[in-house]
Amino acid sequence: MNSSSLGMIDRTIDTDILIIGGGGGGLRAAVEADAAGARVLVVSKGIVGKSGLTQTAVTGFQVALGNADARDNPSIHFEDSMRGSYGIADAELVRIFTNEAQMAVEDIESFGARFDRDADGELIQRGLDSSQTYPRSIRKGDSLGTPIMQALRKQVKKQEIACLQEILVSRLLVVDGQATGAVAIDFRTGQLLHISARAVIMATGGGSEVFPVHSNTPDATGDGAILGLEAGAELVDMEFVLMLGHAVLHPEPVRGVLFTYQYLLPKGARSPYNSEGDSFLAKYDPEGSDNPARHIYARAIFGEVRAGRGSPHGGVFFDPGSLPLETVENVLPSQTKLLQTLGVDMGKPIEVGVAAHYFCGGIKIGGHGQTNIKGLYAVGECSGGPHGAARVGGNSLTEVLVFGKRAGRHAAESIVSTAPTTTKPDMIERECERILSLLNSKQSPGFRPAEIIDQLKQTMGENVGVVRNASGLRRALMDIERICSEDLPSMTLANHDRAANYDWIQAIEAISMLKLSEVITTAALERKESRGAHYREDFENQDDEHWKRNIIVQSENGVISTKLSPLIAEAE
Numbered sequence: 001m002n003s004s005s006l007g008m009i010d011r012t013i014d015t016d017i018l019i020i021g022g023g024g025g026g027l028r029a030a031v032e033a034d035a036a037g038a039r040v041l042v043v044s045k046g047i048v049g050k051s052g053l054t055q056t057a058v059t060g061f062q063v064a065l066g067n068a069d070a071r072d073n074p075s076i077h078f079e080d081s082m083r084g085s086y087g088i089a090d091a092e093l094v095r096i097f098t099n100e101a102q103m104a105v106e107d108i109e110s111f112g113a114r115f116d117r118d119a120d121g122e123l124i125q126r127g128l129d130s131s132q133t134y135p136r137s138i139r140k141g142d143s144l145g146t147p148i149m150q151a152l153r154k155q156v157k158k159q160e161i162a163c164l165q166e167i168l169v170s171r172l173l174v175v176d177g178q179a180t181g182a183v184a185i186d187f188r189t190g191q192l193l194h195i196s197a198r199a200v201i202m203a204t205g206g207g208s209e210v211f212p213v214h215s216n217t218p219d220a221t222g223d224g225a226i227l228g229l230e231a232g233a234e235l236v237d238m239e240f241v242l243m244l245g246h247a248v249l250h251p252e253p254v255r256g257v258l259f260t261y262q263y264l265l266p267k268g269a270r271s272p273y274n275s276e277g278d279s280f281l282a283k284y285d286p287e288g289s290d291n292p293a294r295h296i297y298a299r300a301i302f303g304e305v306r307a308g309r310g311s312p313h314g315g316v317f318f319d320p321g322s323l324p325l326e327t328v329e330n331v332l333p334s335q336t337k338l339l340q341t342l343g344v345d346m347g348k349p350i351e352v353g354v355a356a357h358y359f360c361g362g363i364k365i366g367g368h369g370q371t372n373i374k375g376l377y378a379v380g381e382c383s384g385g386p387h388g389a390a391r392v393g394g395n396s397l398t399e400v401l402v403f404g405k406r407a408g409r410h411a412a413e414s415i416v417s418t419a420p421t422t423t424k425p426d427m428i429e430r431e432c433e434r435i436l437s438l439l440n441s442k443q444s445p446g447f448r449p450a451e452i453i454d455q456l457k458q459t460m461g462e463n464v465g466v467v468r469n470a471s472g473l474r475r476a477l478m479d480i481e482r483i484c485s486e487d488l489p490s491m492t493l494a495n496h497d498r499a500a501n502y503d504w505i506q507a508i509e510a511i512s513m514l515k516l517s518e519v520i521t522t523a524a525l526e527r528k529e530s531r532g533a534h535y536r537e538d539f540e541n542q543d544d545e546h547w548k549r550n551i552i553v554q555s556e557n558g559v560i561s562t563k564l565s566p567l568i569a570e571a572e
Helices: 024-035 074-084 091-099 101-110 145-158 223-231 294-306 325-331 333-341 395-417 425-437 449-463 470-490 502-526
Strands: 011-014 017-020 040-044 162-165 167-175 178-186 192-196 199-202 241-248 316-318 350-359 362-364 376-378 551-556 559-564
Touching (some): 017 024, 017 178, 017 223, 017 395, 024 040, 024 145, 024 199, 040 167, 074 091, 091 395, 101 145, 101 395, 145 395, 192 425, 199 395, 223 502, 241 294, 294 316, 325 333, 362 376, 449 470, 449 502, 470 502, 502 551, 502 559
Parallel strands (some): 011 192
Antiparallel strands (some): 178 192, 551 559
């Protein structure tokens, strides 16, 4: 690390591989790239290894070991995953992560993670819902992200991998089609950084913060997808935002906290019910299941609320008291304890509802996490291709660890034959001017960044949520355009200091979130059918004849465009 000769840059850092994101995908890539001999730098908006979305995972880690049922194998896992993607996941990517899942478990356990095992020492595999032919989810209690992140943090420390925290990357640098690094801001000091790299791995998670209720951490603002898009990367499947019906809605301190009550249904818990006391899930599931795939829960709850049969805070009811407390605590120990700590009485019915949970699409990747930009990789929720129209529960951790390893290894091997590329100073200076201009005083006060984000969340929640239609999607696009043209130019910050100015950081995030929302809405308007996590009430049926294909989003000079992939043949 050293000071910079560039006028606006305070510090220049040189590395072989820059990894943006300190969650599971980023750290798994870092461990592998470092082991392959590359110089690695991990930068994160939060605390490396203690922020991001992997730590919040509770559903399970899918791996077809056959412990619960000997008939299970990676081929069945592949078939379940393709069916769960509604036929439009990239079959090559699905084959890779289902085949390499067992190695991913062995790797993470070698780093120190421990999962539940039976008396004979075999990993315990549990069923989740109808998306699994056989039970194949492994966990630690009712958690999974925590032990995985603990193990990865330990391994990163052991390998002495360089990490920087509270860093916002504002622009990827690409020269002649080659990723060359990034411009970033150090939150704490306000310094502008130029990070020079020969490869960049994007591992920034999703963007559910654009919706009013979500289950993610507050830093899930979709940075990676938009950084990639603006650098020339293709995005895919951005219309598919997985909404879950497992968020607790009341009291306010727990709003958005996931309570995976579907694990309690096989234990005899009463099915979720509406304000009239009626169970309703089966009538919304095409297969008539009373424990359907997760996105069906969201659509079912939305339907009951819209029909006037919802709970006071916009959801439905689930009664944990329909089981002995001991059973609830045994099945979901940490979730139960958290809710009790926050004032929830687990002996009484609680209100549960819809929350944005997972972006099924992102930067389009190949088998090693590579993108259409040389030297740029994407891993985890900011990537697109492995999940298609609806991610199967428990596949995210499988995928993030498999492709994190692959991207780290491939990036490290590729730079051996890649000549260093020099970034033009004027490209860096233009980005510095852009982000510094947000600190300038405005003659007439306008909206604060948080107020702009609140406006965006409102229109996304109302128009681009669980159930969509053309008029609502067009309304959202008009709202986004109005905010961009009228409110952004006069956006006002609370202060104009650079050090520890989180208003400044939020202003940059607001701009990115508006672009992300435009991408989601544009793709959703383009797809004139219902498939997986995308439900159009004006096109209620799945239309394989015309729409068994992917929508790819591109940007040129800030203008978004879409194109369609060819029709997808049945996976072999």
